[in-house]
Amino acid sequence: MYNISQLQDLINKEIAERQYSNTPIELYEPIRYIMGLGGKRMRPALLLMACDLFEGSIIKALPVALGIEVFHNFTLMHDDIMDKAPLRRGGETVHAKWNESIAILSGDVMLVEAYQLMMKVDDSILRMVLDIFSEIATGVCQGQQIDMNFESVDEVSIAEYLEMIRLKTAVLLAGSLQIGALVGKSKQEDAEALYKFGENLGLAFQLQDDILDIYGDPDKFGKQVGGDIIANKKTFLLIKALEIAEDLDSEELQYWITIENADTNLKVNAITNLYNRLGVRQLAEHQMNIYAQKALTALNKVDVEEEKKMELRQFAEQLLIREN
Amino acid sequence: MYNISQLQDLINKEIAERQYSNTPIELYEPIRYIMGLGGKRMRPALLLMACDLFEGSIIKALPVALGIEVFHNFTLMHDDIMDKAPLRRGGETVHAKWNESIAILSGDVMLVEAYQLMMKVDDSILRMVLDIFSEIATGVCQGQQIDMNFESVDEVSIAEYLEMIRLKTAVLLAGSLQIGALVGKSKQEDAEALYKFGENLGLAFQLQDDILDIYGDPDKFGKQVGGDIIANKKTFLLIKALEIAEDLDSEELQYWITIENADTNLKVNAITNLYNRLGVRQLAEHQMNIYAQKALTALNKVDVEEEKKMELRQFAEQLLIREN
Numbered sequence: 001m002y003n004i005s006q007l008q009d010l011i012n013k014e015i016a017e018r019q020y021s022n023t024p025i026e027l028y029e030p031i032r033y034i035m036g037l038g039g040k041r042m043r044p045a046l047l048l049m050a051c052d053l054f055e056g057s058i059i060k061a062l063p064v065a066l067g068i069e070v071f072h073n074f075t076l077m078h079d080d081i082m083d084k085a086p087l088r089r090g091g092e093t094v095h096a097k098w099n100e101s102i103a104i105l106s107g108d109v110m111l112v113e114a115y116q117l118m119m120k121v122d123d124s125i126l127r128m129v130l131d132i133f134s135e136i137a138t139g140v141c142q143g144q145q146i147d148m149n150f151e152s153v154d155e156v157s158i159a160e161y162l163e164m165i166r167l168k169t170a171v172l173l174a175g176s177l178q179i180g181a182l183v184g185k186s187k188q189e190d191a192e193a194l195y196k197f198g199e200n201l202g203l204a205f206q207l208q209d210d211i212l213d214i215y216g217d218p219d220k221f222g223k224q225v226g227g228d229i230i231a232n233k234k235t236f237l238l239i240k241a242l243e244i245a246e247d248l249d250s251e252e253l254q255y256w257i258t259i260e261n262a263d264t265n266l267k268v269n270a271i272t273n274l275y276n277r278l279g280v281r282q283l284a285e286h287q288m289n290i291y292a293q294k295a296l297t298a299l300n301k302v303d304v305e306e307e308k309k310m311e312l313r314q315f316a317e318q319l320l321i322r323e324n
Numbered sequence: 325m326y327n328i329s330q331l332q333d334l335i336n337k338e339i340a341e342r343q344y345s346n347t348p349i350e351l352y353e354p355i356r357y358i359m360g361l362g363g364k365r366m367r368p369a370l371l372l373m374a375c376d377l378f379e380g381s382i383i384k385a386l387p388v389a390l391g392i393e394v395f396h397n398f399t400l401m402h403d404d405i406m407d408k409a410p411l412r413r414g415g416e417t418v419h420a421k422w423n424e425s426i427a428i429l430s431g432d433v434m435l436v437e438a439y440q441l442m443m444k445v446d447d448s449i450l451r452m453v454l455d456i457f458s459e460i461a462t463g464v465c466q467g468q469q470i471d472m473n474f475e476s477v478d479e480v481s482i483a484e485y486l487e488m489i490r491l492k493t494a495v496l497l498a499g500s501l502q503i504g505a506l507v508g509k510s511k512q513e514d515a516e517a518l519y520k521f522g523e524n525l526g527l528a529f530q531l532q533d534d535i536l537d538i539y540g541d542p543d544k545f546g547k548q549v550g551g552d553i554i555a556n557k558k559t560f561l562l563i564k565a566l567e568i569a570e571d572l573d574s575e576e577l578q579y580w581i582t583i584e585n586a587d588t589n590l591k592v593n594a595i596t597n598l599y600n601r602l603g604v605r606q607l608a609e610h611q612m613n614i615y616a617q618k619a620l621t622a623l624n625k626v627d628v629e630e631e632k633k634m635e636l637r638q639f640a641e642q643l644l645i646r647e648n
Contacts, residue, residue, distance in 0.1 A: 021462075021466075023466070024466060024469045026469050026472075026473065027465065027469045078429070078432060081424075082424075082428060082429070100405075100406075101406040101472060102469075104402055104405060104428060105406070105465055105469055108435065108461075108465050109462060109466075111432065111436075112435075112458050112461045112462050113462075115454070116458050119451065119454060119455075119458075123447075123451065126450060127447065130439070130443060130454075131443075134436050134439055134443075137432075137436045138345075138433060138436050141429055141432050141433045141436070142347070142348060142351060144429060145350050145351045145426075145429055146348050148425060149350065
């Protein structure tokens with residue numbers, strides 16, 4: 001069994017050594033750039049960990065793991081255009097550093113490249129792996145569109161929100177694990193149990209992200225604390241607060257999310273105080289724990305020795321007590 | 325054997341009847357819209373014609389043909405954003421009708437959808453078909469990037485131009501024919517000969533397009549005559565003219581392509597006269613005929629009865645004497 005940091009090292013080495021076509025350079029330089037910006041390599045690591053549970057060789061799974069990371073970075077490249085984001089992981093975004101056309105087209109090439117990497121599996125599982133991958137890819141796009149739609153609607157329900165994060169975040173984690181298991185020659189039902197594990201872990205992970213935006217340690221979080229509040233982003237916390245706030249609390253919340261050009265510090269403080277009063281952090285943590293529990297239940301069903309599941313269990317635990 | 329218009333009808337029927345997912349509607353409505361804008365359906369028709377040469381059922385090839393058309397329309401949707409084009413086939417472009425984010429994301433979903441449709445082949449050719457398709461897709465993106473690069477460089481050689489149109493236009497026609505042949509259970513070498521046929525036909529087709537921009541019948545061409553001249557687009561004609569013009573001709577050409585806010589009628593007239601004097605139309609037609617000849621030579625090598633090749637031969641001939 002390999003531990004997480006060994007797998008991350010392996011993935012980073014593979015990314016660093018990867019050769020891309022060189023012409024036209026405008027298409028491939030942005031790919032090298034975004035892939036080199038770093039990140040936790042969580043999705044390919046999960047894929048390799050799932051593979052490692054079974055008989056398969058993780059070296060053989062490495063191109064497929066890389067394909068998942070290329071796909072993930074393709075979505076970041078295109079999302080950053082849509083979000084008009086200037087920065088990504090401390091560096092300029094691709095559309096800011098080059099231009100929008102290059103970010104669109106490099107992203108398109110990355111999606112093709114991701115498919116080519118996903119195809120580096122045995123014939124016996126080729127169709128299955130590609131079906132799962134296409135399903136993931138469609139889901140992630142749907143999730144992104146629904147997330148954008150949320151910006152212009154007044155009311156979003158908790159159920160709609162959870163479905164959005166399932167599509168935008170959870171299905172990719174889930175599919176990575178399922179594909180990893182299949183490459184590792186798992187039984188169908190074990191691969192499906194790992195999908196469920198990943199899906200619930202992804203949901204818990206995103207709720208944790210919503211909580212960290214406000215309650216994370218500013219030194220460790222890596223993003224601006226309160227960024228979601230400033231942008232009126234419809235997170236679990238805001239949606240829940242809008243749902244349960246009454247009378248003066250409700251009025252105050254409406255005031256802060258409708259006022260333009262608010263002082264950001266005042267706004268973050270006021271809404272954080274409101275969240276504290278309403279106890280939405282606890283409600284989010286409760287929901288997160290439900291998903292974490294479901295994830296572990298799914299992991300329990302995977303038919304391999306307990307010992308082998310240690311790494312995945314630890315990974316899940318670390319993810320949910322993380323500070324960044 | 326089916327003739328071209330029967331195949332186009334079949335494809336249009338399939339497109340009209342196609343069901344897409346309905347949520348989120350913002351992703352799928354633009355797909356239905358752009359697919360419904362029409363067009364000659366040349367690529368899927370070629371795919372079906374190639375299939376029809378051999379034993380395969382064209383009904384079985386229909387989803388794959390549709391996949392090629394979805395892919396083609398994905399490239400149009402993204403290219404229109406990059407070109408800031410307001411119109412496509414007489415209708416608004418997707419980014420103009422909705423917005424850029426929707427055009428990016430709908431396009432992404434279309435690329436995934438295209439892969440899903442390409443997968444509707446037998447296991448025995450799945451890997452081969454997807455390899456060809458990925459190769460095409462990468463080539464088209466590379467061609468588009470090189471084409472964009474041409475806008476900001478002073479000198480483009482004829483060889484660079486021909487390589488650009490090979491990637492941007494010809495490989496998709498070529499790959500469509502090759503895939504169609506494989507779905508029709510052709511021998512490898514016949515599929516490859518059809519690739520060569522399509523590649524050369526595509527090159528000839530694009531040169532014809534360059535010629536029609538100026539010498540096409542305005543009532544039939546469907547685009548503004550002289551549009552390439554007005555935009556200083558580096559077509560075969562302009563590149564060749566820049567290469568061979570001397571003294572006063574060269575000075576006059578430079579004048580028109582560097583002057584800003586020129587009267588468009590005057591400019592189109594002046595450059596057309598220059599082209600006539602330099603004989604670049606004849607040079608383009610000569611180059612086009614070389615490719616047409618190569619295409620027909622490749623078609624001759626395909627090991628099926630002459631009679632069966634009639635439709636493809638006619639298609640090629642029609643394409644090269646077309647007025648729109």
